Amino acid sequence: DTAVSQTPKYLVTQMGNDKSIKCEQNLGHDTMYWYKQDSKKFLKIMFSYNNKELIINETVPNRFSPKSPDKAHLNLHINSLELGDSAVYFCASSQRGEGDTQYFGPGTRLTVL
Amino acid sequence: GNSVTQMEGPVTLSEEAFLTINCTYTATGYPSLFWYVQYPGEGLQLLLKATKADDKGSNKGFEATYRKETTSFHLEKGSVQVSDSAVYFCALSGGSYIPTFGRGTSLIVHP
Numbered sequence: 001d002t003a004v005s006q007t008p009k010y011l012v013t014q015m016g017n018d019k020s021i022k023c024e025q026n027l028g029h030d031t032m033y034w035y036k037q038d039s040k041k042f043l044k045i046m047f048s049y050n051n052k053e054l055i056i057n058e059t060v061p062n063r064f065s066p067k068s069p070d071k072a073h074l075n076l077h078i079n080s081l082e083l084g085d086s087a088v089y090f091c092a093s094s095q096r097g098e099g100d101t102q103y104f105g106p107g108t109r110l111t112v113l
Numbered sequence: 114g115n116s117v118t119q120m121e122g123p124v125t126l127s128e129e130a131f132l133t134i135n136c137t138y139t140a141t142g143y144p145s146l147f148w149y150v151q152y153p154g155e156g157l158q159l160l161l162k163a164t165k166a167d168d169k170g171s172n173k174g175f176e177a178t179y180r181k182e183t184t185s186f187h188l189e190k191g192s193v194q195v196s197d198s199a200v201y202f203c204a205l206s207g208g209s210y211i212p213t214f215g216r217g218t219s220l221i222v223h224p
Contacts, residue, residue: 004156005169033212041217043157048168048212056211090156099205104156 003027004105006091012111013081020077021108023091031055032074033102034066034094038106043090050096081112115140119203119215126193126207126222134188134218136203145207146170146179146186151200151217157176160188198222 004025013019025032032045033056048056049068063079074091091105119136126132138146146162149157161170166181175190186203198221206212 041151041219043202043214043217045212045214058211092156094206100150100208100210100212101147101159101162102157102204102212103205104149104158106156 004059004091004093004103006089006108008016008108009106010109010111011014012113014113015081015083017081018077018079019081019110020075021089021091021110023074023076023105023106025072025091025103026091027103028097029093029095029103030071031094031096031100032071033094034069034074035092035104036077037088037090037107047074047076078110081110083112086110086112100113115144115205115210115213117203117205117213117215119201119218121128121216122200124220125221128195128222129192130222132188132190132193132197132220134201134203134220135189136215137205138184138186138213139203140184140210140213142207142208142210143181144205144210146177147204147206148175148177148186148188149202149204149214151165151202153199157202160201169189193205193220195222195223195224 013095047066092102147162148160161172163170163179203215
């Protein structure tokens with residue numbers, strides 16, 4: 001039983017295209033996150049939603065737009081992709097009041113050509 | 114803002130050697146502290162955590178103690194195995210803290 005799932009696992013696309021990554025969690029958690037991991041493994045939080053409301057929005061270009069249709073899903077849409085967007089994107093979830101342990105998805109490797 | 118600093122890698126050890134990966138943090142108040150592990154091609158997974166000062170987290174032979182006085186949460190294991198080869202991340206979060214991760218330390222264990 002997958003706890004946090006992401007699709008697709010790999011995404012190869014051209015500069016200028018628009019793409020989406022989907023995330024779902026079946027843990028019943030109330031908080032979900034998007035992270036970007038660069039080629040040196042540095043992990044940076046991008047967004048966080050709690051019960052469908054945006055609570056963290058780090059300095060991310062507005063080409064990135066998260067959408068949370070319900071508390072089990074948090075999707076990431078990226079407009080006008082650039083070479084520098086190439087990275088691994090991780091979705092995660094946690095439950096407030098339980099020490100905020102994060103449960104990560106398997107990641108989506110985005111390559112922009 | 115909050116920050117987490119951990120030793121740069123890679124750390125290269127022989128099997129059965131003792132492991133220490135240093136981690137220090139900067140934060141006001143009392144965040145929860147975590148060690149996550151990332152195996153190749155996978156997402157991060159929780160290794161251990163501590164939620165208050167002097168707590169010791171432990172799992173799979175790894176342990177770390179939350180030291181408020183030195184703002185540290187060093188990871189240790191008495192005898193590493195080849196299967197421990199991975200990237201290890203120190204992190205803080207909890208309550209109103211924005212989750213903050215260190216830059217990761219790659220561990221390579223040779224037979």
